[in-house]
Amino acid sequence: xxxxxxxxxxxxxxxxxxxxxxxxxxxxxxxxxxxxxxxxxxxxxxxxxxxxxxxxxxxxxxxxxxxxxxxxxxxxxxxxxxxxxxxxxxxxxxxxxxxxxxxxxxxxxxxxxxxxxxxxxxxxxxxxxxxxxxxxxxxxxxxxxxxxxxxxxxxxxxxxxxxxxxxxxxxxxxxxxxxxxxxxxxxxxxxxxxxxxxxxxxxxxxxxxxxxxxxxxxxxxxxxxxxxxxxxxxxxxxxxxxxxxxxxxxxxxxxxxxxxxxxxxxxxxxxxxxxxxxxxxxxx
Amino acid sequence: xxxxxxxxxxxxxxxxxxxxxxxxxxxxxxxxxxxxxxxxxxxxxxxxxxxxxxxxxxxxxxxxxxxxxxxxxxxxxxxxxxxxxxxxxxxxxxxxxxxxxxxxxxxxxxxxxxxxxxxxxxxxxxxxxxxxxxxxxxxxxxxxxxxxxxxxxxxxxxxxxxxxxxxxxxxxxxxxxxxxxxxxxxxxxxxxxxxxxxxxxxxxxxxxxxxxxxxxxxxxxxxxxxxxxxxxxxxxxxxxxxxxxxxxxxxxxxxxxxxxxxxxxxxxxxxxxxxxxxxxxxxxxxxxxxxxxxxxxxxxxxxxxxxxxxxxxxxxxxxxxxxxxxxxxxxxxxxxxxxx
Numbered sequence: 001x002x003x004x005x006x007x008x009x010x011x012x013x014x015x016x017x018x019x020x021x022x023x024x025x026x027x028x029x030x031x032x033x034x035x036x037x038x039x040x041x042x043x044x045x046x047x048x049x050x051x052x053x054x055x056x057x058x059x060x061x062x063x064x065x066x067x068x069x070x071x072x073x074x075x076x077x078x079x080x081x082x083x084x085x086x087x088x089x090x091x092x093x094x095x096x097x098x099x100x101x102x103x104x105x106x107x108x109x110x111x112x113x114x115x116x117x118x119x120x121x122x123x124x125x126x127x128x129x130x131x132x133x134x135x136x137x138x139x140x141x142x143x144x145x146x147x148x149x150x151x152x153x154x155x156x157x158x159x160x161x162x163x164x165x166x167x168x169x170x171x172x173x174x175x176x177x178x179x180x181x182x183x184x185x186x187x188x189x190x191x192x193x194x195x196x197x198x199x200x201x202x203x204x205x206x207x208x209x210x211x212x213x214x215x216x217x218x219x220x221x222x223x224x225x226x227x228x229x230x231x232x233x234x235x236x237x238x239x240x241x242x243x244x245x246x247x248x249x250x251x252x253x254x255x256x257x258x259x260x261x262x263x264x265x266x267x268x269x270x271x272x273x274x275x276x277x278x279x280x281x282x283x284x
Numbered sequence: 285x286x287x288x289x290x291x292x293x294x295x296x297x298x299x300x301x302x303x304x305x306x307x308x309x310x311x312x313x314x315x316x317x318x319x320x321x322x323x324x325x326x327x328x329x330x331x332x333x334x335x336x337x338x339x340x341x342x343x344x345x346x347x348x349x350x351x352x353x354x355x356x357x358x359x360x361x362x363x364x365x366x367x368x369x370x371x372x373x374x375x376x377x378x379x380x381x382x383x384x385x386x387x388x389x390x391x392x393x394x395x396x397x398x399x400x401x402x403x404x405x406x407x408x409x410x411x412x413x414x415x416x417x418x419x420x421x422x423x424x425x426x427x428x429x430x431x432x433x434x435x436x437x438x439x440x441x442x443x444x445x446x447x448x449x450x451x452x453x454x455x456x457x458x459x460x461x462x463x464x465x466x467x468x469x470x471x472x473x474x475x476x477x478x479x480x481x482x483x484x485x486x487x488x489x490x491x492x493x494x495x496x497x498x499x500x501x502x503x504x505x506x507x508x509x510x511x512x513x514x515x516x517x518x519x520x521x522x523x524x525x526x527x528x529x530x531x532x533x534x535x536x537x538x539x540x541x542x543x544x545x546x547x548x549x550x551x552x553x554x555x556x557x558x559x560x561x562x563x564x565x566x567x568x569x570x571x572x573x574x575x576x577x578x579x580x581x582x583x584x585x586x587x588x589x590x591x592x593x594x595x596x597x598x599x600x601x602x603x604x605x606x607x608x609x610x611x612x613x614x615x616x617x618x619x620x621x622x623x624x
Contacts, residue, residue, distance in 0.1 A: 030610035032423040037610035038518040058609060062520070068572040069517060172317075174340070174349045174552065178522035182608050194559050202540050204350040204549050234608035236339060236524045238317045 004107075007121045008079065009047040011105045015077050016044045021103050023073035025063050027056035034115070038063065042073070050079065054109055054117040059228040061087035061184035065096055077103035081112075082138045083228035085130050086262025087184035090224055092127075093265055094272065096187055099127055106130050127265070135263050142227055142260075143246065151246045166244075170210040172237040175203060179231035179241055180217060185224045192216060214241070222248040223270040226262040288454040288465060288472035290444065295452075299326035299378065301467040306376035306412070309345055311338050320345060320377070332379055332416045332446070336425070337600060341530035342377060342384045346391070346407045347552075349527075353403075353537070354548040368547075372406035376464065378414045383427045383600040385415040385439035387530035393592040394533055403550075412460045416452075417445040417479075421486045424601030426614040428490040432599050434483040445479050453477040491614065495621045496585070496595060502620050503586040507578070511623075515616055516577035518609045519556070525580065525603035525611070526554030531596040534560070555579045581613065 002010070012024040028039030028049045036056050039049045060078040063069055070076070080088065085106060091097040106122030124130045154162060177193060180186040192200050193213055201216060202209035218241075225245040232242040252259055256270040268275075290298070302308060308323040311330045318335045320342055352368040388408065395401035418425075418434035427433060437443050441461035444452040454472060456462050465472050480487070526532040536553035540546055553560055556577070561570045570576050588596040597613075604612050 031604060031612045031615065035610045037612075040514075040517045063517075068574075168314075172314075172319075174344075174527050176523050176527045176552075176554070177557075178520070178524045178608060181520040181522035190559075196538075199538075199540075203536065203538055204540060204551050206350055209350070230608070234520075234522060234524070236528055236606045237319070238315060238339075 004120050005050070005052045008052050008105060008107065009050050011121065012041060012047045012050055012077065012079075013044045015103055015105075016041070016047070021073075021075045021077040023069070023075075024050075024077045024079070024105075025060050026050040026079035026105075027052070027058065027060075030055075040069075052079075052107060052109075052119050052121070054112055054114050054119065056081065056107075056109060056119075057112060057230070057233060059084050059087055059182070059184050059230045061091065062182065062187075062230070064088065064102060065091065065184075065187040075101050075103075077105060080104040080106050080130075081109055081228075082106075082134060082142075083226050083262075084184070085134060086226035087228065088127070089131060089134075089262040089265050090185060090226060090269075091187070093267065093269055094224075099265070104130060106133070131264060139260065139263060147227075147242070147246060150240070150243050151250065154243060155247065166211075166214075167207065169239045170214055171207065173205060173210040173214060173239060174237060175205045175209065175213065176236060177213075178234040178236060179239075182230040182234035183221075184228070184230070185221055185226070186217075192220075214239070214244070218244045218248055221245055223252040223256070223259060224261050225249055286456040286462075287476040288456065289447075289475040289477065290452045290454050290472055292446075292450050292452065294468075294471040296326055298464075298468050298471055299329065302326075302376045302378075302464065305374065305467060307373045308376050308378065310378040311335055320380070329379065336418070336420055336422050337381050337383070337602070337605075339602075339606065340528055341387065341600065341602065342380050342413075343387070343391075343530050345375065345377060345411065346388070346404060347533060347535075350549055350551045351403065352547045352549050355546070356541070356548075357545040358543065370403050370406040372403075372410040375407075375411045376414065377411050380413065380415050381418055381600070382415050382434060382436040382438070382440065382443065383425075383432055383598040384530050385413050385443075386427075386432055386436055386598045387600075388413065388439040390531050390588075390594050390596050390598070391533055393594055394596075397591075412441045412464055413439060414442040414444065414461075414464065415440040417443060417483055418486045419446060419482050421489050422601070422605070424604040424612075424614075425486075425599065426491050426601055427599035428487070429492065429494045429614060429617070430496065430595060430597050430599040431493070434486040434490070435479055445477075445482055447477045447482055451477075453479055453482075455479070491618075494617055499617055499620050500586050500589050502623055503582050506623075507582075511619075512578040512581075513572075513574040515611075516573040519573045519577055519611055520609060521556050521558060521573055521576065522608060523554035523556040524606045524608070525613075526556055527552055528602040528606045530598060530600060530602075531584070555583065581616065585617070 015021045024041040027036040030037045034055050038058055061084045092099050108120045111117040124133050201212045229242050259270050310323050311318050312321045312328045313330050318330050319338050319340050355368050356365045395404040435445055437457050441458045443455040447453050534553045535550045539548050562568045584596045
């Protein structure tokens with residue numbers, strides 16, 4: 001019986017050998033045992049670089065919208081963890097990706113970061129089958145009890161204390177915008193934070209600039225965030241950005257017919273679709 | 285050079301005395317993140333055994349992420365423009381690692397180049413640096429590869445080396461360092477000790493010196509080398525490497541405010557961002573991540589050498605440690621050194 005890692009390599013090799021893709025993006029060994037680093041494989045003989053372990057953190061969907069990579073490699077496969085598949089679903093919904101130019105090698109990592117976590121290659125091969133797997137199997141275990149507890153604990157705080165909490169967190173922000181760069185959903189050619197005609201947001205790392213940036217980014221992810229946590233993992237100063245994103249994901253779920261992002265390419269997107277009978281009572 | 289011995293138990297007394305004379309800046313813990321912060325009480329300091337290095341470097345206390353350069357205000361009599369006072373109180377920066385201290389003379393060269401940057405030098409003059417030698421390191425540290433050492437003295441005013449859990453060897457390197465000793469002279473005993481033995485474990489684990497001249501030559505001769513594209517495919521252009529780096533110094537100048545009042549501010553910027561070199565015409569001379577990553581390597585290991593005779597890297601390893609994709613500049617330099 002082959003190990004999940006061998007199975008992964010065989011799947012990547014088959015995609016390259018059959019000419020279905022020009023490039024496979026996966027995870028390779030990093031500079032220490034508990035680190036991985038993205039690897040870019042163009043030859044079937046290079047698949048030995050691929051690893052599958054609980055430290056495969058990067059959401060590789062973020063590279064699918066990279067123009068410098070897609071120009072060189074029109075047809076790309078990624079090793080896609082369950083959150084990565086959700087990201088691909090949203091990108092297809094938003095017409096940022098053409099489904100027929102990508103392939104997914106679905107993998108499952110039960111508890112990311114835990115050295116003893118089981119890992120597996122998902123048997124489903126098509127995007128349809130993978131979405132079905134997400135809905136049937138992944139959705140119930142997507143948001144962990146700990147993650148939910150964090151959001152609820154903050155929700156219960158009086159507004160002044162919640163404000164003080166975020167003020168302290170955002171005070172650390174140095175405006176590197178790594179949260180945006182690591183995020184597969186942040187794929188705008190020109191981010192609002194980089195526009196200066198007009199200057200929508202102050203670029204300075206002072207309280208006003210930091211609040212404006214972090215709150216704006218959270219708004220732009222409402223109904224789109226797929227809970228991969230890469231922004232929070234990338235943040236060099238440990239701002240709990242996912243608490244904000246999970247809070248907004250719950251608001252969207254509660255106010256838009258239970259909508260959860262990234263489970264169905266045919267789903268409507270709450271903030272990118274219009275229906276004549278939309279409730280517009282709050283619009284002046 | 286003069287040495288003294290300091291009991292670890294006497295450190296709080298020294299810091300309490302220093303708090304009377306200086307603003308204290310030292311590593312403290314907030315939400316499990318150990319970083320340099322202004323200390324309001326000496327007890328808040330994180331013991332040096334709790335950290336290999338801080339997440340961010342000492343850079344923000346000399347070159348803040350954002351600072352005002354000019355302020356203006358419209359009055360009934362016209363427009364008033366003034367320079368905000370340099371925020372440079374007398375500061376004791378305690379507990380940095382020798383790599384961070386070594387970044388200061390490297391940055392001095394840049395900030396004293398065609399313009400003498402009065403904000404940088406006001407803070408340099410007002411700050412006394414007390415470094416603590418490293419007894420351990422991690423997989424990202426590479427000071428020894430670029431000419432540093434876990435007990436190097438460059439940039440420090442005082443260097444403390446923990447001889448054992450109870451005593452520090454104190455090396456008094458400058459008059460500013462002497463002034464700290466003079467705050468509580470009774471706490472410092474005369475004597476000396478082996479400055480290398482405590483750092484042995486770190487020295488054994490750190491990588492060997494790189495052939496830096498060979499690297500500079502390769503960089504000079506291989507500007508269009510395809511390696512840059514291969515190395516940079518994985519790069520997210522997040523710029524954490526530049527912000528975490530103690531020797532990266534690029535900034536942007538922005539105007540903030542309204543018709544009535546506002547400020548011109550200097551904010552950190554970085555060569556890894558696509559819009560860093562974007563021209564108003566739409567042309568970008570560094571059009572892809574390969575060109576941007578090349579800039580970072582070339583700037584540190586070739587242009588800085590050509591301009592100042594220095595390399596703008598101290599091997600602190602933050603760019604590797606904090607990188608979300610585990611980009612490893614040390615491994616790339618080692619690869620370059622082996623290339624023809």
